[in-house]
Amino acid sequence: MKALICEEPGRLALISRPEPERGAGEVLVRIRHVGICGTDFHIFGGKHPFLEYPRVMGHELSGTVEAAPEDSGLNPGDPVYIVPYLACGDCQACRIGLSNACVNIRVLGVHTDGGMAEMISVPVQNVVPTGNIALRDAAMIEFLAIGAHGVKRGAVSDRDRVLVTGTGPIGMSAVIFAKARGAHVTVMDMRQDRLAFARDRLGADAVLIADAGAEANARRLTGGDWFDVVIDATGAAAPIERGFGFLAHGARYVLLSVVRQNIAFSDPEFHKREATLIASRNAQPDDFAEVVAQMRAGRVPADALNTHRGALADGVALFQDWARPEAGVIKAILDL
Structure with a gap:
């Protein structure tokens, strides 16, 4: 599969790598849209405090299910968005309901490779059906949940x-x-x-x-x-x-x-x-639900927020262009 990787600050490359294997309790998702975040620009610029290179970025993700556990309620082809915070479930923070601040948290695209790739396998609890939210708009749910x-x-x-x-x-x-x-x-x-x-x-x-x-x-x-x-x-x-x-x-x-x-x-x-x-760190499930509710209520101007779009295959050039302040980017999305 194709993936966009940040090899070191200021250097991106489109590479080929094996498709991920779905682990136990995981969902294999074909990525359709990836929102570009300030975090990604910080990684590109070498300014992120929690990162090691090389890294496949991308944590604002929507896609369709390729394969899922039988008891998950998910089926191939289902449109979904991904909650990118992989929490351990056992630490002190998780025990009091702060999975967003998990002591051992791994954020997709930061602590572990993310979704600027054709496929990704993530725990079933991190995969949420989009309902009637368009897949492109669903790629913006995560950054909205932060706010x-x-x-x-x-x-x-x-x-x-x-x-x-x-x-x-x-x-x-x-x-x-x-x-x-x-x-x-x-x-x-x-x-x-x-x-x-x-x-x-x-x-x-x-x-x-x-x-x-x-x-x-x-x-x-x-x-x-x-x-x-x-x-x-x-x-x-x-x-x-x-x-x-x-x-x-x-x-x-x-x-x-x-x-x-x-x-x-x-x-x-x-x-x-x-x-x-x-x-205020990351977001919690009720924040994601709030975003979806406000989207459905028409209070999120998704079309206006998504100012720039392009293909993953063109990501190396696009990313460097979008990083310039004069490009006028509010939210850029890579399409797969």
Whole structure:
């Protein structure tokens, strides 16, 4: 079968390798669509903290069943999406229901080879029927679930003023699900085009340019009260640290981003606000279900989010092109 492999930072290759053998309790899936994530671009750029090369990337996956255990309820040809977090089921985190933060977690395309390949074999519990969701759209469920999980972690409600910093796909997903909960959502970024998209296509209530005047503008926008929830999706240490300055008293700060560096903040300022700092890692089954429900309700503009498409066979050239900021990619999908 064909697979797209990142041999080392900055170098991709389309290779041939044997098809995987289906293990006990596993489902063999023929991949149809692969969403390209910021994680994949970080791997390509050598910036991911949890990875060894070479690696077949790809964790935003949809496809059709080739073979499945008899008692799985899955049949050949069934359209499915894949939950890419392979949890051990036995560790302390798994025992308390945090399989998304499993001590021994292996994420497809990060800790183990992923789905930028024609076939993959994964545990049956990681394979979910798409129902009436189109296969192309199903390849976007995972990244949307990341945002849904962060919004859930922040306990966002219709009483909250929410600031989402960073307008990549994960930040956009946070906007979608914060709006679905009825929150007043402001989005902050340096890119005018992304801010316009968040306002015009995702329903953001206000936008802020992340320039030197952002704090003053945010103070005016909130009447000096700042934000009840700040959700960082920038993927960079400096804006994460800056985000502490936008917290209202009693606010929650949700970090969707993960960076290699330590982050620092003013303890007196954080303490006097009695603020809460929250990590948000991966997603849980109810987050995936929330995405599907919102897709069915028409609250996810899938066509607008999927800005770029191409074939796996052209992946080497396409990936390098899509990695350029001027390419204007929101969500790119490789088709098989």
